[in-house]
Amino acid sequence: MINAIGSSLSILVLHGPNLNLLGLREPSIYGSVTLDEINRLLEEEGKKLQTEIIVLQSNHEGVLVDAIHQARGQHQGILINAAAYTHTSVALRDALAAVALPVVEVHLSNIYRREPFRHHSFIAPVAIGQISGFGSQSYHLGLQALVNHLRTLDKS
Ligand code: DQA
16 A cells, blocks of 8 residues: 555656757657646646646756656656657666656657657566657656556555
């Protein structure tokens, strides 16, 4: 039992490299929504779900690794768009495995419809699941899935 049903949860949202440029960056792929707008959307959804949302964006792998380590005992789950590190980072994968918190992986674009190097995720095997291809809605759906998973765990 992690939390009583209906009690507040805390979720760490991690955004990887270049996501600070959302809105400007390749809008035909990633859309025109900015990272601030995505974070506001998550915060609003978090309120509805009685869930605290703590957000970090970094372009540095080690900063993301440190944040994952610090999530232990502070958050009940991690929602992550590791961006390019999805396809390269054994360090992020190992950090997520080490802390053993429930993880949901999200991507704005459908990584499986893109270049072959994006088809492999180091994060997927340590995540509960992955949501890819729904633009900013991927985050929204990912947060709902993660909170639903945590609340279901409460009941078992
Ligand atoms: C991304 C997909 C990655 O392949 C890419 O490197 C990103 C963003 C997405 O959200 O669609 O930076 O994670």
